[in-house]
Amino acid sequence: MAPVLELRGITKRFPGVLANDHISLTLEEGEIHALLGENGAGKTTLMNILYGLYRPDEGEIYVRGQRAEIRQPNDAIALGIGMVHQHFMLVPVFTVAENVMLGVESVRAGIFLDQEDAVRRIRQISEQYGLGVDPYAYIKTLPVGIQQRVEIIKLLYRQADILILDEPTAVLTPQEVEELFKILRALSSQGKSIIFITHKLKEVMAIADRITVLRNGRVVGTTTPAQTSEEQLAAMMVGREVLLRVEKRPAQPGEPVLRVENLQVYDDRGNLAVRGVSFEVRAGEVVGVAGVQGNGQTELVQALTGLRPAAGGRIFILDKDVTTASPRAILERGVAHVPEDRQKDGLVLSFPVADNLVLNTYYLPPFAQRGVLDREVILATAERRVREFDVRTPSVLTPVSSLSGGNQQKVIVAREFSRPIRLLIASQPTRGLDVGSIEYIHRRIIEKRDEGCAVLLVSPELDEVMNLSDRIAVMYEGQIQAILPAETATKEEIGLLMAGVRKEEVRATAG
């Protein structure tokens, strides 16, 4: 029997980039096929071609043995292909039913919407696959995990039997990921075929029937979880051996460097985003802050680095009150900051690498003498740092905007790590980076810790927090749910805390 879907020699060129280079792929009926690859490997481009958002330059698509021309999403929908986008395509002020029927509305008398009919069909689909979604609920009131199920319902409502999920777990808590996997298994057991795009090795091993690895727009190989291991997959993705776990010795915590007392911070809309947080970070230890994005971590880091005023509470760095200090004053106390959004807050994109490397020290000797920049010293220092931190750039005069994400991040790390620092505040330091760069940055952070630097690591990636931290603080709705020692904390425990379950209840369920 012909495969449900077959891609043959798909090639797509963008100006200067070969995004897809003769990619061939088959999808069998009822299969969960993982498409694994780093950012920029061409996964999303390939799927956008399949969904009719891009046109391929070469290659053919066969659906159930028939040659298919997919020019626009409507064609894909007609062929039974549906896609759950990384950023949900849901209208927040519409109900579930309105979102689901948009584009294929049930109507009475030719024009009037028939919401009841849609609701009936959504209930039926919801029951069949165990989705548990209320068709009358407004999207904006639903948690992210449920919104994702609405996206899946949208596909099933259109009778899609080839489902593409683009990085579906990026926004979910570990428990929600488990729920999603249950749903995916239910779908595949009832004959739906699924393409699962991700760069997370653990998920691939847990859910996939087959795995195809992409690198630089090419298929590196296809395998199954039984025949491979995480290490092997990582090597296929990156093209060399990668250490997945950071080697680290037990921490030797010293004196407290950062002390936060009952800190409160408002967000942009005037809501209290951080609601009374207290903790300390000591020299020589990594404190990781875990939590689903949007639970006050951003505002917490901004307050600590002086970028956002505190609404209440106090911040001490090396026993000095810096609650109302300016960002430069905080910097000069020996604080390094790797910001969450490197392009917006970490770099001046149009500046050359060399200038970005001295953004926080340019006014000090040796870079400036009596208020005048010394270009030669700046350039010489930049050459040295670029070599030392392995920044891949044509020259130190290249604008950082033309570097890859991983190399941009290395520029920030090089700038922040190469001055004497006592406290490192790293917010999502590996966001969007490939496995190779992640390994590098993790190793650097642990090095800093071992030099006696205090590290506050904020990340929504639970694996990263668990890997690097000595203690883990879990944030939920602006508060710290609990601070746990990393060696005894379990993923389940942290996941429940991240979802808002209280510490006592977690112990009760676990024990």
Add this chain to the structure above:
Amino acid sequence: MSTPWQAVGARAGVSIRRARTYGFVFLAAGLSIFLLFAWGLPAGQTTTFVLHPGGASQAIPIPDLTLPSQTTLYILALLCVFLGGWQLARGFRRVNLVLSLIAGAFVIAFLTWAASGKSFNLTGLLNSALLRAVPIALAGLSGVLCERCAVINIAIEGMMLTGAFVAALMGSVAANVWKWPAPASLTFGLVSALMAGALLGLLLAVLAVRFKVDQIIAGTAINILATGITSFLSARILAEFQYLNNPGIFRPISLPLFSKIPIIGPVVFEQNILVYVMFVLLAAVHIMLFYTRWGLRTRAVGEHPRAADTLGVNVFRTRYINVTLGGMVAGLAGAFLILGSVGRFDELMTAGKGFIGLAAMIFGKWTPFGAFGAALIFGFADALQTKLAILAVPIPSQFLLMAPYLVTMIVLAGVIGEAIPPAADGQPYEKQ
């Protein structure tokens, strides 16, 4: 811990501070009625409200309402104070409704005081309020059509002006050059105005959708273009040939039975066809926007165009169609000024009504009937100020002009609260 204030706030679902502010506003309204109006009014004077427009109206005659001025004012003041006290002590569940009641009481008190010792035609006031609200409501409706699919139409003013000019010119040509009978020539003027509005709408759509020009700038350009062209042509053509600026107007049509209802009959059901058209349009757009496939798609395009696009909804086509329709409705608003009201074109005669319409749309939370309600308040304020000038009220006319707007602002700020536009409003859509 729960203070009485928290209980008050909780009952109405608003913040404590807001609930308390309401209470004080109510009290202040009561006190002002007492101090400003009731105080110093000679005892024994009466205010007469005439409730029949007179003339040829078919409404069943009802007697005039004669009220003892001072007693009425005392009652109204006490009502406000009582409601304020209740709000402070216990809190109302539907506090916005009470606020509207207070505003109404204040306006009635003002009229009672202003017309004390005289008689005042209330139906006349309401009739004039509705007529002045029609172009504003239509402008607001035009805004609703455009912004619901996320195109900001700041060019409504220019579209109205163009519609008005075209209606005057083409209506006059049909009536005075081709010698068509009145209904046909007026209809010709009207249809021409609709076409002119649609063309400008299409122009805005092309600029905003096809060329992704900043919508505020595109709209402003259209406004300047419309002002320039109509002023030029009006000076060159209409001023030279007076018979080209005399299209006549639609005569009022009394709807049988309905027009016999006291008060409401003469206000609503003895109007010209364009007023009825506005009501039909309001209802039609409301139903289409919220109960049809077209409406669902329009709203989706306004809130999340990419989501709509991935589901096969044509974002660009939706915007072209809606903005063109919006232009048409703005053209209708302009035509109303000529064919339903004044009967001749003057330079810059829209005088900001398009912008006030946009304000009405925002106050009305981007809904047809909301915009109409807001337009009624603006129309009422406008009508009141002209009528009061006739009554020779002993306060400077500048304050007269201001007072209704002040009340309007307080009511709107209080009742409406935060206005949330469609999420993608004003953003051009880029295909991936």
